[in-house]
Amino acid sequence: MKFSPLISELITAFTSLPGVGKKSAQRMAFHLLERNRSGALQLSQALHDAMEHVKHCQACRTFTESAVCEICADPSREESAQLCVVESPQDVLSIEQTSEFKGRYFVLMGHLSPIDGIGPSEIGLTELNTLLDSGKFKEVILATNPTVEGEATAHYIAQMCNDKQLSATRLAHGMPVGGELEYVDGNTLIHAFTGRRSI
């Protein structure tokens, strides 16, 4: 015995979400059917609208339904000579929440990963190249994740910048603020020692 066709389809569709298995999918489907049909219809509409209309920003490649995203369209950032390169739109949000950086972004939408067939053109380095050639930027801040792939991507882009005589900087590695020495991994500690500064 199975659930009726429409319910089975809904459960299968939910399992396409990351981190959702069969049991969670069942729970979601019955929760919506029993308690929140209007919420479910809203979700259906939101999914449809987002998938139909959200494209990449023409300037920085982040997701947006406009031709150019809010940050790229901001005139106060237009003159900035700093370009921050990140892996994902969520990274842009994290940096924006600090209110520290006032320049422009470039979102790779991934990182170099030859084993998965992700090369320079898949992460928009052709567009980045054109952007750097425009002569607007003096400094490229490489804010890819401190993982093996993130570091490789940063080095690749740093090389591009050096070829164009542009300054490329990398976010500092070291002790997280509020962290305890005892619990920090060895690699981070090595970076913290290497990058020590006089006070």
Added chain:
Amino acid sequence: MKFSPLISELITAFTSLPGVGKKSAQRMAFHLLERNRSGALQLSQALHDAMEHVKHCQACRTFTESAVCEICADPSREESAQLCVVESPQDVLSIEQTSEFKGRYFVLMGHLSPIDGIGPSEIGLTELNTLLDSGKFKEVILATNPTVEGEATAHYIAQMCNDKQLSATRLAHGMPVGGELEYVDGNTLIHAFTGRRSI
């Protein structure tokens, strides 16, 4: 800074799912936008179809898009004199997977919970009353969950059955098969002792 309006709406809509917070919702939204737009459109369609067409079975109250569900429509179960009362459609699936029970079901879609305003009419006891009055059934198997609310609901329905001179039975409580005595809770152990059988 926030994500663009359509993306924000999608993230908010995902948080209406049970067990999904803001971060998981973001992850789901970006996963679908980046990697599985066709899956997202399927989910949108499945949600819409299910919410529009899935109603309650006229006989047993489970969810189905037909007037009567697959089990109630099965002619081989038509003559059964056993009615199994469960709390949710998922419970029907669990019992059906054992292939042990060949009778009909009645799905309460919840349990009595006066504190939440859920009384007898909210869990379909009026319909159950009519069904029992039809004289088709000789035994009512109470398979509500062994929780405080489930037990209370079972006792309430048992009383209804007694008033109609119908036999009401409750699923056995005891040691789960494959379980270890050491790890079974005290209450279950008490039930297992009380319900011991000669071998």
